Amino acid sequence: MAEHMAQQNAEGSRDLSTLVDASAELQHLVQTIWRLRQPDGCPWDREQTHQSIGKNIIEEAYEALDCIEADDAAHLREELGDVLMQVVLHAQIAADAGEFTLADVARDIDAKLIRRHPHVFGDVDAGSSDEVLKIWDEVKLAEKAAKDQAVAAGDAAPEGLLDGVPTHLPALMQAQKVSRKAAAVGFEWDT
Numbered sequence: 001m002a003e004h005m006a007q008q009n010a011e012g013s014r015d016l017s018t019l020v021d022a023s024a025e026l027q028h029l030v031q032t033i034w035r036l037r038q039p040d041g042c043p044w045d046r047e048q049t050h051q052s053i054g055k056n057i058i059e060e061a062y063e064a065l066d067c068i069e070a071d072d073a074a075h076l077r078e079e080l081g082d083v084l085m086q087v088v089l090h091a092q093i094a095a096d097a098g099e100f101t102l103a104d105v106a107r108d109i110d111a112k113l114i115r116r117h118p119h120v121f122g123d124v125d126a127g128s129s130d131e132v133l134k135i136w137d138e139v140k141l142a143e144k145a146a147k148d149q150a151v152a153a154g155d156a157a158p159e160g161l162l163d164g165v166p167t168h169l170p171a172l173m174q175a176q177k178v179s180r181k182a183a184a185v186g187f188e189w190d191t
Contacts, residue, residue, distance in 0.1 A: 029084070029085070029088055030088055030092075030102060033045075033085070033088045033089050033092045034092055037092055037093075037096060045089075048089070048093065049093060050090060050093055050094075053086070053089070053090075055168075056086055057083070057086040057087070057090070058168070060079060060082040060083045060085075060086055061083055063079045063082065064076060064079035064080055064082075064083055066079075067079050087102075087105070088102060091105050115139060115143075116135075116136055116139045116140070118135060118139070119131075119132060119135055147159065
């Protein structure tokens with residue numbers, strides 16, 4: 001990240017002070033959630049599991065979406081905080097179980113964003129949103145090919161056609177995702 005920030009700063013196109021502020025505040029939030037889950041912390045927070053609070057992340061996301069659709073920045077700030085708290089809490093639950101940490105989550109999404117934006121972080125040119133989407137699709141195809149190679153080598157389990165379609169999506173959204181995946185392999189629904 002420091003490399004990207006230095007490049008951005010050298011170009012002189014952004015004020016980076018908000019990044020420093022965000023880093024400090026995120027660290028404080030992580031420490032707060034950690035403290036809540038300690039033996040002398042909050043009994044309710046200590047008892048929570050991914051399963052017991054799993055639907056909360058969806059509820060908070062919908063509340064944030066309501067604020068977006070209402071163009072309500074003041075409440076959006078609050079609701080995004082609730083979404084962020086859910087992410088940090090789930091990561092802490094995982095860390096407590098020895099599964100992964102928030103740093104792992106951040107590192108993985110950062111690597112994915114950089115990999116899927118070679119027009120920003122690499123030497124690929126994209127002059128329009130359409131070109132960006134084409135690059136995005138090409139990168140996703142390369143990622144799928146790498147997964148397929150891992151499956152062929154016995155290093156990973158094969159994925160089914162509908163893997164990646166969350167079972168808890170609202171029905172219409174789930175149907176749209178299934179339809180797109182089916183169309184991608186040549187299946188078209190009769191209308």
